[in-house]
Amino acid sequence: xxxxxxxxxxxxxxxxxxxxxxxxxxxxxxxxxxxxxxxxxxxxxxxxxxxxxxxxxxxxxxxxxxxxxxxxxxxxxxxxxxxxxxxxxxxxxxxxxxxxxxxxxxxxxxxxxxxxxxxxxxxxxxxxxxxxxxxxxxxxxxxxxxxxxxxxxxxxxxxxxxxxxxxxxxxxxxxxxxxxxxxxxxxxxxxxxxxxxxxxxxxxxxxxxxxxxxxxxxxxxxxxxxxxxxxxxxxxxxxxxxxxxxxxxxxxxxxxxxxxxxxxxxxxxxxxxxxxxxxxxxxxxxxxxxxxxxxxxxxxxxxxxxxxxxxxxxxxxxxxxxxxxxxx
Ligand code: WQD
Numbered sequence: 001x002x003x004x005x006x007x008x009x010x011x012x013x014x015x016x017x018x019x020x021x022x023x024x025x026x027x028x029x030x031x032x033x034x035x036x037x038x039x040x041x042x043x044x045x046x047x048x049x050x051x052x053x054x055x056x057x058x059x060x061x062x063x064x065x066x067x068x069x070x071x072x073x074x075x076x077x078x079x080x081x082x083x084x085x086x087x088x089x090x091x092x093x094x095x096x097x098x099x100x101x102x103x104x105x106x107x108x109x110x111x112x113x114x115x116x117x118x119x120x121x122x123x124x125x126x127x128x129x130x131x132x133x134x135x136x137x138x139x140x141x142x143x144x145x146x147x148x149x150x151x152x153x154x155x156x157x158x159x160x161x162x163x164x165x166x167x168x169x170x171x172x173x174x175x176x177x178x179x180x181x182x183x184x185x186x187x188x189x190x191x192x193x194x195x196x197x198x199x200x201x202x203x204x205x206x207x208x209x210x211x212x213x214x215x216x217x218x219x220x221x222x223x224x225x226x227x228x229x230x231x232x233x234x235x236x237x238x239x240x241x242x243x244x245x246x247x248x249x250x251x252x253x254x255x256x257x258x259x260x261x262x263x264x265x266x267x268x269x270x271x272x273x274x275x276x277x278x279x280x281x282x283x284x285x286x287x288x289x290x291x292x293x294x295x296x297x298x299x300x301x302x303x304x305x306x307x308x309x310x311x312x313x314x315x316x317x318x319x320x321x322x323x324x325x326x327x328x
Pocket of ligand 1: 190191205
């Protein structure tokens with residue numbers, strides 16, 4: 001009874017591995033190491049280096065490790081890059097998923113969790129985004145995630161596999177400093193980078209129709225994302241074939257970009273040096289994207305435990321581990 005975690009050497013995947021193992025589940029990691037780091041995979045966890053496009057290796061891995069369930073996180077996730085290289089994104093995220101589902105359907109897999117994203121909603125014009133808010137992605141990345149959800153649902157139904165699509169909102173933080181995100185493509189690490197270079201953080205747009213004029217997001221601790229996977233994985237095996245869950249993973253609380261930068265200034269000790277400068281709006285940024293977290297609470301009894309400060313504190317510990325001169 002092993003769970004195969006694709007992308008388990010990545011930032012979120014490594015947290016899922018850690019949480020599932022801590023709860024007593026048997027796990028294995030499948031990762032092509034294109035962005036993942038093998039140092040994140042614990043030594044006693046079976047590791048297969050491979051692509052989700054490699055049908056034969058997937059088939060053999062599922063059989064050799066007696067995989068009962070798949071948690072599929074391996075994917076490309078840069079919105080801007082997806083606009084530049086849409087075919088690459090469709091190949092990796094959609095064809096890779098199709099190849100994996102074919103292998104799963106031909107084996108003993110009974111549960112399949114898919115890592116989706118709030119990007120499927122595009123520019124939602126609602127206070128809280130529910131899972132019934134219409135999906136209208138505005139970039140190829142979001143399109144591949146929505147197409148992925150459809151494929152997972154259809155394949156699960158046809159092949160008797162219980163399925164779940166988990167729509168992550170804005171992931172931040174780290175469960176341990178050495179598991180922190182090494183990318184610098186989201187708000188929190190982008191602000192850390194500017195501060196430690198002696199530059200003021202930048203706010204992309206301060207004239208949105210929000211309380212302080214900056215965008216509002218639902219930031220969620222990666223440790224909470226991981227515990228939601230564990231809860232969903234267990235629910236799928238318990239409930240069995242015919243189960244299909246689509247769930248937001250968020251806190252249901254909005255934090256503005258300006259509030260987040262203020263918190264970072266406070267936590268890091270940069271204080272007034274963290275006063276942001278305003279820049280023009282970034283193309284494609286919705287003013288407000290905040291989850292309704294009601295469905296996951298009622299379906300799985302799950303809710304987030306960490307607040308925004310805990311995300312910043314833990315992300316900063318990780319940043320300082322890799323950048324020893326960063327601390328003030
Ligand atoms: C958050 C807010 C920026 C940096 C993206 C993807 C989404 C999901 C999560 C994967 C925005 C503003 C940022 C800075 C700023 N990805 N900002 N100054 O765009 O909400 O979501 O990552 O599933 O699909 O779109 O996240 O962290 O890039 O930005 O003002 O230096 O912070 O404009 O309003 P985003 P983000």
